[in-house]
Amino acid sequence: MSHKSDTDYMNMALQQAEIAAENGEVPVGAVLVSKDGEAFVSYNAPITTHDALAHAEIRVIRMACKAMKNYRLIGSTLYVTLEPCTMCAGAIIHARIGRVVYGAADPKTGAVESLSSVLSDQRLNHQPVITSGVLADACGRLLKSFFRERRKR
């Protein structure tokens, strides 16, 4: 097991976001690292998979749950290039993810610090540790250039 930093994992998540962009999807990527250091990767894919719920976070949580045959991912860390939305924040709590690291904030739908703070809601039965702003510029740039290109077409 190698010792990777938050930046290393966020770079992996950025590579996944680029795959989403190539597919014509909003470029968001995610990496889930289990408590034993196993890494799972995924990218945003609602349109191409015909699945409204196929955000990068949802896909990687499901992938890790299936691989570990466990519906809880205790002690795991989720890296994602964009601040999670309400749905994904709820999913993170259900999966008992220990720590969430994200890149760019999402002023429109972010549910960690922007629109609401689901992950810090003491009324829910789990609160992950949160780190934000890791490679935020690179993560945000990828999104901005995607939407700029889309408007051109």
Place this chain on the structure above:
Amino acid sequence: MSHKSDTDYMNMALQQAEIAAENGEVPVGAVLVSKDGEAFVSYNAPITTHDALAHAEIRVIRMACKAMKNYRLIGSTLYVTLEPCTMCAGAIIHARIGRVVYGAADPKTGAVESLSSVLSDQRLNHQPVITSGVLADACGRLLKSFFRERRKR
């Protein structure tokens, strides 16, 4: 296409909830009716499927999206025996479900009227019509007897 009432569909959802209970899962069931009247059914299954996200609502939304090859379920109605949680409320918005009908309120984690009101949040880009309390007693009784049995063991 037959003309079924909200009560008819909620009874179908209750039958699904009973399947969940038989599987040892929290008894919640859901029915999604497309705008053309096609019905999809599912039940809560996180433990048995090793998937933290496998709530009845998530499973039935995914099923309907795949079947209709569309990541948006515009004009559809979702019936669910229990008030949706934060994750499922977010999913309902992403899928652009037109109407949500639920049975029992969930004081601990309900995100429609109990803990928060995600489905009425005007800052998000979709607000479904909401009907609550349909067969609420039957939906709630099933949950209460499940938890009573579980405490006994």
